[in-house]
Amino acid sequence: MRNTIITTILLFIAVIGASIYYFANLDGDKKKTLRPMTFLPKETFLIATLNNDATSDNIFKDFEIFDALVGSEAIQRWTSLKAKILRNASLQPYVDGVEMYISFHPEKEQITPLFTIPTLTPVEKADLPAIVDELRKTYQVTQKDTLGSRFFSFSGEEAADVFHVLYHEGIFFASYSAPLLHQILDDNAAKLEKAHIDYFIDNNNRNSPMSVYFIHDQIPQIAKQVLRRKSGDTLGLFEQLGGKSAWNLNFKNDALILSGESETSGKKDNYLEIYGHQAKTTQSLYNVFPESTASYLSFAISDTARFRQDLTALFTARQELDQLQQQFSQIKRDKGVSFETDLRPAFGREFAVVEQSNQTTLAFVVLADTAAWRQAAAPIVSEVADSIYRFNHANIPYALFGDPLKAFSRPYFIRLKNILVLANHQSLLHTYQQDWRRSDLLINTLGFKNFERIQGNEANITYFLRTRTAAGTVSNLLKPAYAKNFQDKDNFGYQDFYSWSVQISGNSGTFLSSIYGIYKSKSALGATPAWTYAFENRPITAPAVFEHSDTSQFILIQEQDHTVHAIHPTGKKLWSAVFHGRIVGQTQQLADRSLVSVTDRNQLYRFDPFGNSLPGFSLHMPYEPSYSPTIAQVGREQLIFVPAGRRIAVYTLEGKKVTDWDHVELDGRILFDIKVKNDRVFVGTDRGHFYQFGADGELQKEVVIEGSHFKNPIGLADNTQKQTAIYAVDTAGNLLSIDFEHTPAKSSLGASAPEAIVAFSPQGNEDARSIVAIDQKQLLLRDIQDSATHHEYTFTQIIEDRPQLFAANGGGRLLGIAVRGSSLIYLFDEQGELLDGFPVEALPGFYYGKIDYNSAPYLLCIRRDKKLYAFKN
Structure with missing residues (x-):
């Protein structure tokens, strides 16, 4: 089957939008008229109109999608023609405020546009x-009379082709093709019905800025015009559909969206007709399609009884029903399995x-009842390999669902819970199992x-084509002239469309339909960087932004050879220095703008924004640090607290060791950072000891949570008794509040997995306010004092990395999540x-926010090419 053939229809429809914009930016109200369309030849592939007013002018201004579809050369030529002909002062009064039609017609190896512009008042022959x-x-203008009408031909330095204009019965017709204009005048030529x-x-x-009209009978002619060979199974479903569609443009910067209604001819032997009496319903099978998907055709049934009735009528119209019934009667006699009462009820709606x-x-088929399936299938399938089976009889998928599964006459299959995966070769199922x-x-x-994010998942029929994955197939199917444009990345932008898709839903005998072209806009977040910064080795810390002076900030990041880079907000290198070891946790900045870092080689650094070490630093510590240092005022002195496994290393800002803390040895390893509040130091350990x-380092209070283990950071906040409390989550998913005065309070977090990742999100620089929990693929957000989850989000892969928190306007926090398996960040x-523009392709460890005092928000992230990317949002 060649699903990708249908993309040629989609690409052709998309070009309409670009043509309209560049020729039809006319001001004024829309005028209702039928007459202009009555002159169009019967061989009209598509017709489009534009709402010609200032609003449309603004909507389509700098619309990247049109540039990608039409090509830069055509845009320059069309823009010139529009400005110098349609906007000419002598012509403007006649065409201002009219509705313009653009139609597309076949001519040898090309498709030619025709521009039809009725005039507000007739242009007198003497005024021409x-x-x-x-x-x-x-x-340069030449003219000649043909069939009693006058043709004008325009040529000049800007136009590579001659542009022909005909004024006939109060309407301007314009095209690069003179023969096409002759058809307009030929009363004997067949016209639109x-x-x-x-x-x-x-x-x-x-109210739509653009409308597109399409006659379904033109599908075979379009396929013949643009394809090298006969259309495949997918396009074959649409070839005999008959009828027409009317779509209106829904404007979006990163997508071309046409939606509207479709009417068919009602032919009883056409497969798609049986969905006319269905209604849109949720489609979910795409969740199990392999990454190698180039295209898919997905179906969902809302009314199974009506579907079976209409499918039976289809088989009857094709004179196939008797043969199918005889086959299944034989199966019932031989195997004791009834198609209607045993087999069909086991299958679902997708x-x-x-x-x-x-x-x-x-092929993928949903089962409605796996127990019924196992019982019905046992006599009619055979196991041919480990977990791979094959139907013993032909035509079962076709009898169940019709034409799309006809190619799977006697397929092999595997079962994934309630889904059967079908293939005509065992090797394809082995490969899919690995993908899964x-x-x-x-x-x-x-x-x-x-x-x-752009296309919903409710429809009866969805066709999806992934442009890059299917590009080779599409190029091979197109005739040379069309393949050349499709492959031309300089003049066109077809490769910048991620996908093309069609959605169809039944509507009481007719259809609702939509076409989507998802575009990779150059202005989208993550598409075009403001700058990049290249490293020799892979970066190993997330980029962080610090103050550099009263007027500027800078970016700090470390690469694999332990070189630390300081980068200006414009992407220029400020300085670099090799640290002894990898930075552990996050670097901290003090009020004097100096920075403090610790490394896994037991080294403590304090340096200024220019990369100079401060007196007394760097220094070697007796213990290996386990997380970020905490700089806090304790007593009358500001100190550096460094978590180091079971120890707490404390230093003055001059680099002198505070020996009062040397005796402290904890039961268990410190859970990430050390908390300090009101001259008190709070610590929790993985063995459930909280201090x-x-x-001066004296132990004031200790609480032990017996039988529990901990692996996540602690939070600090006032509890309901207004006491400062440590909040911690054990590996059983319990949230504990420990204030050292009362019995620890316990409640269920809602995350049950022992490996759940938990973080506490503060308000500004103050205490923890909310809890972030990642339970494998599930993100849970809740207030620290409220046990009810206030938001959930499900990822498609298990999250391995800890969440990141970034300052938001108003003192809150933005939550960053990295999905290592798919190299996506949220x-x-x-x-x-989810913020607009996300997810973005990048590796774990990123930054979002201002990179200079007055800058816009930026995304700083790393990709596999070992570069730091700065994307302005």
Whole structure:
């Protein structure tokens, strides 16, 4: 099966939008009219109109998608024609405020646009010479009379082609093709049917900036025009559909979206007709498609009884029903399995066909009842390998669901819970099993996540094509002229579309339909960096931003050879220095702008923003630090507290060791950082020992949580009794509040996995306010005093890295999550909503926020090429 063929139709429709914008930026109100469309030839592939007013002008201004579709050369030519002809002072009064039509017509090895512009008032024959004389100032103009009408041809330095204009019965017709204009004048040439024109006018949304009309009977002609060879199975479903569609543009900077209604001819032997009496319903099978998916065709059924009735009518119309019934009667006699009462009820409401990058296909079918399936299938399938089976009889998938599964006559299959995966070769199932185990799935890719944000998952039929993955197949299917444009990355931008898709839903016998072209906009976050900074080795710390002076800030990051780089907000290197060891935790900045870091080689650094070590530093510590240092005022002195496993190393800002803390040895390893508040030092350990120390290192209080283990950082906040308390989460998912005065309070966090990752999010620089918990693939957010989860988010892969917290406007925090398996990073606001532009492709360890005092927010992230990327948001 060649699913990718249908993309040629989508690409062709998309070009309409670009043509309209560059020719039709006319001001004024839209005028209702039928007459212009009555002159169009029957061989009209598509028709489009534009709402010609200042609003449309602003909407389409700098719309990157049109540049990608039309090509830069055509844009320059069309823009010139629009400005110098349509906006000419002599012509403007006649066309200002009219509705313009753009239609596309086949001509040999090209598709030619025709521009149809009715005039507000008729242009008198005597006035035409004056208008032409004005245009002669810019173009070379020739004219001739044909069939009683006058043709004008414009050529000049800007235009590589001659542009022909005909004024006929109060309408301007313009094209690069003179023969096409001759068809307009030929009364004997077949024209558009009035029924089609009436449908288009009835479904024209006056509030839409653009409308597109399509006659389904043109699908075979379009395929013949642009394809090298006969269309495949997917396009074959649409070839005999009949009827027409009217779509309106939903404007979005990073997507071309056309949505509207479709009407078919009602042919009983056409497969898609059976979905006309279905209703949109949730589709979910895409969650299990392999990462190698190039395209898929997915179906969902809302009314199974009506579907079976209409499918039976289809088989009857094709004279196939008797043969199928005889086959299944024989199976019932031989195997005791009834197709209607045993087999059919076991199957669910969804199925799909996936074409992979190597042009092999898989099918996916949902089971409604796995127990019923096992019982019904046992006599009619055979195990051919470990967990791989094969149907003993042909045509079962086809009899259940019809045409899309006809190619899977007697397939092999595996079962994933309630989903059957079908293939015509065992090797394809072995490969898919590996993909499934490794989570190499379509939903784990960045492009598909962006696609999901724009296109919903409710429909009866969804066709999806992934441009880059299917590019080779598409290029081979297109005729040379069209393949050349598709592959041209300089003049066109087809490769910058992540995907093309069609969604269709039943609507009481007709259809609702939409077309989506998801575009990788150059202005999207993560697309075009403001600057990059290259490293010799892989960076090993997240980028962090610190104050450099009263007027500027800087970025600090360390690479694998332990070189620390200081980078200006413009991406220029300020200085670099090799540290002894890898920085542990995060670097801290003091009020005097000096910075403090510790490394895994027992080294403590304090240096200024220019990279100079302060007196007394660096110094060697007796213990290896286990996390970030804490700089805090204790007593009357500011001290550096360094967590070091079971020890606490304390130093003055001059680098002198505070010996009062030498005797402290804890039961267990310190849980990340040390908390300090009101001259008291708070520490928790992995063995459930929690401590409160005084300013001089004396132990004031200790609480032991028997039988519990801990692996996450602690938080510090006032509890409901207004007492300062340590908050900690044990490996059983219990949240404990320990204030050293009362019995520790315990409540369930809601994260049950022992490996759950927990963080406490503060308000500003103060106490913890909310809890972030990552339970494998599940993100849970809740207030520290409220046991109710106020937001959840489910990822497609297990999260391995700890969340990052970034300052947000208003003193809150933004939550950063990295998914190592898919190399995607996410950013959530305090309500748990994903920020626009995310996820972005990057490795774990990133920064989001200002990189200079008055800068816009930036995303600083690392990619596999060992570069730091700065993306302005």
